[in-house]
Amino acid sequence: MKLHIQNNFTTELPADPNETNSPRQVQQACFSYVVPKKPSNPSLIHASVEVANFLGLSQEDILSEDFLNTFSGNTIYPETKPYALSYAGHQFGNWAGQLGDGRAINLTEVMHNDKLYTLQLKGAGPTPYSRTADGFAVLRSSIREHLCAEAMHYLGVPTTRSLSLMLSGDPVLRDVLYNGNPAYEKGAIVCRVAPSFIRFGNFELFASRKDHATLQLVTDYTIKHHFPDIKVEGIEKYLAFFQAVTQTTLDMIVHWQRVGFVHGVMNTDNMSIHGITIDYGPYGWLEDYNPDWTPNTTDIQHKRYQFGNQPQIALWNLYQLANALYPLINDAKPLETILDAFSTDYQKEYLNMMRNKLGFMVKKDDDAFLIEILTELLQLVETDMTIFFRNLGNIQKEDTPEVALNTIKEAFYNEKDLNETVLNNWYAWLERYGNRINEEPFSDVERKEQMNKVNPKYVLRNYMAQLSIDAADKGDYSLVNELYELLKKPYNEQPNYQKWFAKRPDWARDKVGCSMLSCSS
Template sequence: MKLHTQNNFTAELPADTSEINVPRQVEGACFSFVEPKKPTNPSLIHASVEVANSLGLSEEDILSEDFLNTFSGNTVYPETKPYALAYAGHQFGNWAGQLGDGRAINLTEVVHNDKLSTLQLKGAGPTPYSRTADGFAVLRSSIREHLCAEAMHYLGVPTTRSLSLMLSGDEVLRDILYNGNPAYEKGAIVCRVAPSFIRFGNFELFSSRKDHATLQLLTDYTIKHHFPEIKSEGVDKYLDFFQTVAQTTLEMIVHWQRVGFVHGVMNTDNMSIHGITIDYGPYGWLEDYDPNWTPNTTDRQYKRYRFGNQPDIALWNLYQLANALYPLINDAKPLETILNAFGADYQKEYLNMMRNKLGLKISKDEDAILIESLTELLQLIETDMTIFFRNLSSVKKEDSTEIALDTIKEAFYNEKDLNESILGKWYTWLEHYSDRINEESLNDVERKEQMNAINPKYVLRNYMAQLCIDAADKGDYSLLNELFELLKKPYDEQPDSQKWFAKRPDWARDKVGCSMLSCSS
């Protein structure tokens, strides 16, 4: 197994002067050197061939001892020195101070086909940033991360990738619901892949400590290696950097809203500087369309990270990044200009995205009303978001409102809830929708094809992930393999997999792991 490695991050940025691996405050450093803890009996459960190929590895490499040892943390790859990042962050709106990679260890950077990737093990043991945690991860959360990262990629959502999923052979103690009932679970390790794992919180750490020299070093490094298109100098360079991060973050959120994804923990330390989805914890996809839904038990009371609030939280987090970068700019006005534009820019992109979901190519002023009335209508009774938008593509221009309703009614969880008042509102909306698609030049076949290209048929519903976890706990990985292959083609019909194009079953409504999840991993 041959990787073309480089170590720019550790070569160009200041390191922790101590290599003692105990939880502590780390000053004046962007990272700490730390080696993964050797697992007792590592074994490979699953690997992504596509991700391996992107790193210059073959299927043969995946089956090698070197692969097993390197990506389980059993051995350190030659001429590399693993490390954990130092960062801070706001958690649930509150300043948390130093956080850092508590259960993640960066192995190295890899270059293949002129593309730079950073490889990181999640769950490979403690670091100086582990605080009161043990640095390990369990099979349950590791399956969810491995499947979801790849599912998001194939959905076209910017994301970290997942190379491999391994069992450590060790048991890890976890209190899954934080209710005083800890139990031992199988330990697991995921190898995550991204351009880098630099977050908003990396900049917040040094700004909060008034360590402006390290803040500038980190920002210059990030621009040099990850934003080479920025050619400006001085203050303009930092403003262009912030503008780029704001734009890519906005685009990521639009994609989340498009597919009904809820991150669940949008803390600033979970926001990638690359505008990619990072840190798959208590995430979920909307089953019934409910803007107030959050999958996170920790967020149950205030619902800060609910589906409908994700754009506002993204902006709030960008304000914190702007505050962190301010010492390099020393002028609030240009930062405020970028931040003030975010809301209007988001609304414009959201409107365009929703037009596309509805199969509308011609832009009309009344579309905003059509879309707003639809999102209100979807909430009147439980309506499955994924099934609704997918089936809407089958509505034809000449269909009556009754036929159109029959086409989408599969999305309703309980048709008996369709009282006369709600039925009347649906008929009214479908009549307006019919008028709009009849103004379009696309025929029914063309519109269906375009709508199905952005409205997925298959998403990783929480109950699907839980079925996979339950089977894997018993050593059966067949469902893991099945779902992985299914989710590689989420927009295809895949008639043999029709059973997964279904509403959440009743048994999953309140089951742990299917409706709400904790940050426990």
Template sequence: MKLHIKNNFTSELPADLDLENTPRQVEKACFSYVTPVKPRNPELIHASVEVANTIGLSKEDIASTAFLNTFSGTTIYPETKPYALCYAGHQFGNWAGQLGDGRAINLTEVQHNNESYTLQLKGAGPTPYSRNADGFAVLRSSIREYLCAEAMHYLGVPTTRSLSLLLSGDPVLRDILYNGNPAYEKGAIVARVAPSFIRFGSFEIFAAREDHKNLKLLADYTIKHHFSHIQKEGIEKYLAFFQEVTQTTLNMIVNWQRVGFVHGVMNTDNMSIHGITIDYGPYGWLEDFDSGWTPNTTDRQHKRYRYGNQPEMALWNLYQLANALYPLILDAKPLEVILEAFSTNYEKEYLKMMQNKMGLQIKKEEDVVLIHSLVELLQRVETDMTIFFRNLSDVTKVATSKVAFNTVKAAFYNEKDLDETILSEWYDWFEKYSIRINEEVISDLERKEQMDKVNPKYVLRNYMAQLCIDDADKGDYGLLNELFEMLKKPYDEQPNFQKWFSKRPDWARDKVGCSMLSCSS
């Protein structure tokens, strides 16, 4: 197994001089050197050949002892020194101070095909940033992260990638419901791949401590290695960097809304400067189209990170990043201009995204009314988002309102909720929709083909992940393999997986792991 090692981050940025792996405040450093805990009996459950190829490894490499040892943390790859990142963050709107990689350890950076990647283990043991935690991860949360990152990639949503999923062979104590009844679960380790794991909070910690020297070092490093196309100097360089982070973050959120993904923990320490989805904790997929839904039990009361609030939270987080970068710019106005444009730009991109979901190739500003009324209707009674939009592509130009409605009827959870008033509103909406699609020059078949490219048929619903977890706890990984393969082609019909194109079953409505999840997940 041969990796092309690059140690840019650790060679160019300041390290924590204290080599003790004990929880503490780490000053004037971007990272701390950490050695993963050797697992008792590591076992490879699954690995992505595509991700392995991306970093320069082969299918044969995956089967090697060297792969198992490296990505379980058993041995340290030659000429590398694993490390954990130091960063801060706002959690649920409150300043939390130093946070850092509490259960993530970066192995190294690698280069392949002129692209740079950071390899990271999640669940490989404690770091100086673990606080009161043990730094390990359990199988259920690891399966959820491993599958979801890859599912998001194939959906076309910017994300970290999953390289491998391993059992550690060590039991891990967790209180899944936070009710004082902890139990031992199987320990697991996920190997994650990303351009880097630098976050908004990586800049916040230096700004908060008024360590402007290291703030500038980190910003210059990040631009040099990850935004090298930015050729400007001085203040203009930092503004261009912030502008790009703002735009990629916006694009990511639009894609979340498109497929019905709810992150659940949009704290600033969970926001990547690359505009990619990171840190899959208590996430969820919008099954019932409810803009007020959050998958996070911790957020149950205030619903700060609910589906409909994700764009606003992204902007709030960008304001915190702007505050962190301010000492390098010393002029609030240009930062404010970029931030103030976010909402307007988001509305434009959201409109375009929804027009594409509805098969409206000719873009009209008045489509806003049609879209708004649809979103309102979808929330009147429990309606499955994925099934509704996927079936909407089967509505033809000549269909009556009643026929069109029947085409999407399978998306409703309880037909008894569809009283005469709601049915009348749906018929009125489909009448307007019919007029609109008849203005399109493309055929029904062409429109369906375009809609099916942006409206997935298959997403990783929480109940599906839970079924997979239940089997894996018994040592059965058949469903894990099945879901992994299915989620690689979420826009294809895949008739052999048709059973997964269905609404959430009643038994999953309130089951732990299928509706809401805690951060311990």
């Protein structure tokens, strides 16, 4: 197994001089060296051949002892020195101070085909940033992370990737619901892959400590290696960097809203400067279209990170990044200009995204009104978001509202809830929708083809992930493999997997792991 190693981060940025692995406040350093804990009996559950390939690895490499040992943390790859990042963050709107990689250990950077990747183990043991935690991860959360990262990629959503999912062979004690009932679970390790794991919180840490020298070092490093298109210098360089992060963050959120994804923990330490989805914890996909839904039990009272609030939270987080970068710019006005444009730009991109979901290839002035009515309608009775938008593409131009309703009614969780008032509202909207698609110059077949490219048929619903977890707990990984294959082609019909194109079953409505999740992993 041959990797083309780079050590840019550890070579160019200041290291924590203390190499003992004990919880502490780390000053004037971007990372701490740390050795993964050797697992007692590592075994490979699943690996992504595609991710391996873009790292320069083959199918044969995946099956090798070197692969098993390197990506379980059992051995350290030659000429590398693993490390954990130091960063801070706002958690649920409150300043949390130093956080850092408490359960993640960066193995190294790899260059392949002129692209740079960072390889990171999640669940490979404690670091100086673990605070009171043990640094390990359990099988259930690791399966969710591995499957979701890959599912998001194939959906076209910017994301970290997942190379491998392994059992450590060691038990890990967890209190799933934080209710005083801890139990031992199977330990697991995921190898995450991204251009880097630099977050908003990396900049917040040094700004909060008024360590402007290190702040400038990490910002210059980030621009040099990850934003090479930025050619200007001085203040303009930092503004261009902030503008780029703002735009990619906006793009990511539009994709989340498109597929009905809810991150669940949009803390600033969980926001990547690459505008990619990072840190899959208590996430979920909307079953019924409900802007108020959050999958996170910790957030159940205030619903800060609910689906409908994700654009506003992204902007709030960007304000915190702007505050962190301010010492390098010393002028609030240009930062405010970029931030002020976010909401307007988001609305424009959201409208275009929704037009695509509805099959509107030609823009009309009243599209926004039609979309607003629809999002209100979808909340009148429980309506499955994924099934609704996928089946909407089957409506024909000549369909009456009654025929059109029959086409989408599979999306309703309980047809008995469709009282006369609700039905009339649907008929009125479907009539307007029929008139609107008749204004399109494209055929029904062409419109459906375009809609099917943005409206997935299959997403990783929480109950699906939970079924694979339940089987894996018993040593059966066939469902992990099946879901992985299914989710590689989420926009295809895949008749062999038709059973997964279904509403959440009743048994999953309130089941732990299916409706709500905690941050426990």
